[in-house]
Amino acid sequence: MHPADLSRALPFPSRPARRALVAAAVLAGAAALAGLAALAGALPRPDPGTAWLAAASPHAAVVVQTVAALVGAAGALAALAGALPRRALAVLAAAEVVVLGLVLQGTATLAVLGYLVAMALPAAVVVLLVQVVRRYPVARWTVGVPALVLLAGGAVAARAPIVSLVANLGTALAQQAGRLAIVLLVLGAGAAWGAVLASALAGSPGAARATRWVVRHRVPITVVAACGPLPYALVRLTWLTPWPLLGGEVLDPATRIWGVTLSGGAWLGVVLTLGLIRPWGAVFPRWVPVLARRPVPVAAAAVPGGLVAAAVTFTAVPMLVLLPADGLVTALVSAVVFPCWLWGPALALAVWGYVGHRAAVDAREA
Numbered sequence: 001m002h003p004a005d006l007s008r009a010l011p012f013p014s015r016p017a018r019r020a021l022v023a024a025a026v027l028a029g030a031a032a033l034a035g036l037a038a039l040a041g042a043l044p045r046p047d048p049g050t051a052w053l054a055a056a057s058p059h060a061a062v063v064v065q066t067v068a069a070l071v072g073a074a075g076a077l078a079a080l081a082g083a084l085p086r087r088a089l090a091v092l093a094a095a096e097v098v099v100l101g102l103v104l105q106g107t108a109t110l111a112v113l114g115y116l117v118a119m120a121l122p123a124a125v126v127v128l129l130v131q132v133v134r135r136y137p138v139a140r141w142t143v144g145v146p147a148l149v150l151l152a153g154g155a156v157a158a159r160a161p162i163v164s165l166v167a168n169l170g171t172a173l174a175q176q177a178g179r180l181a182i183v184l185l186v187l188g189a190g191a192a193w194g195a196v197l198a199s200a201l202a203g204s205p206g207a208a209r210a211t212r213w214v215v216r217h218r219v220p221i222t223v224v225a226a227c228g229p230l231p232y233a234l235v236r237l238t239w240l241t242p243w244p245l246l247g248g249e250v251l252d253p254a255t256r257i258w259g260v261t262l263s264g265g266a267w268l269g270v271v272l273t274l275g276l277i278r279p280w281g282a283v284f285p286r287w288v289p290v291l292a293r294r295p296v297p298v299a300a301a302a303v304p305g306g307l308v309a310a311a312v313t314f315t316a317v318p319m320l321v322l323l324p325a326d327g328l329v330t331a332l333v334s335a336v337v338f339p340c341w342l343w344g345p346a347l348a349l350a351v352w353g354y355v356g357h358r359a360a361v362d363a364r365e366a
Contacts, residue, residue: 017199024196025076027189028069034182035066043178049108050183052318061104065186068099086200093197101190105314112183113311118265131287161253191310211356218353219277225350226273228343233266235337276354298358305351313344
């Protein structure tokens with residue numbers, strides 16, 4: 001039996017589709033509650049940075065979020081109960097992606113994720129270096145120990161600006177916690193509906209042909225996706241020089257440290273994206289605690305990769321809509337430094353190719 005015919009013969013929702021539907025129902029329900037709370041004044045309403053529809057009317061943005069989330073939660077529950085046909089579910093999922101993922105996102109969406117990754121990066125680097133010391137005898141004294149000593153010395157030497165930076169970040173997070181939580185919530189709901197849409201379309205002849213094409217070209221696609229964060233990473237590194245780009249003429253030490261951290265988060269995105277086509281994207285390397293030498297679950301790469309792809313793609317629309325108002329030069333610079341228009345779709349295709357490749361490998365082994 002042809003794979004497409006086999007897929008149509010299987011019951012729907014399948015296990016992956018049910019998981020996506022559960023996530024969509026939970027996140028959409030939470031987004032609806034957040035919208036009702038914002039209408040009641042218990043939570044802050046979005047600003048143009050967090051939802052480009054809010055540039056016209058913050059109240060309209062909250063109403064659209066609440067209605068779309070309520071409809072989405074109800075539709076997901078109906079699909080889980082088997083009361084919503086696959087075609088109707090695909091139409092609903094597409095509508096939810098457009099509203100929650102495009103209309104209700106803003107230029108702050110990617111910034112929120114980037115800042116969170118940057119704040120977690122120092123701890124991740126320390127864990128990585130400790131594992132290098134533990135697992136690699138040769139690299140222990142050439143990389144691991146020297147790097148740890150260098151980090152410790154740098155932290156002591158720059159303790160004053162680091163303390164200032166941590167305090168400022170903590171204050172900003174406390175002040176914007178409500179808005180940031182809603183941004184992540186709506187983003188998660190939009191990404192979950194994107195996964196539902198992919199599951200609803202899976203198995204059709206068109207989807208099978210598209211998957212074969214993406215898997216066949218996944219290496220160059222992934223390389224293009226990995227280049228997406230590079231301009232931003234390089235720009236932030238200039239904050240260490242006397243000629244910082246996009247950071248003002250005079251930068252204090254705390255700001256320079258933060259710029260390097262943001263650059264490190266972007267470089268991490270480059271490395272993890274390349275993992276979609278590298279062996280360690282299928283089997284955990286030996287320096288990974290607990291999981292060393294075990295197969296990487298497909299979801300462990302596909303879920304975070306899909307979430308970032310959704311965030312970048314969703315950010316592209318408000319950037320294209322809002323940036324021209326700042327002038328043509330500013331718009332062009334932003335389009336180069338933040339190439340969301342290319343990076344997001346390329347990363348989505350890279351994740352698609354990774355999932356398709358892993359499925360083909362599992363099928364051959366079976």
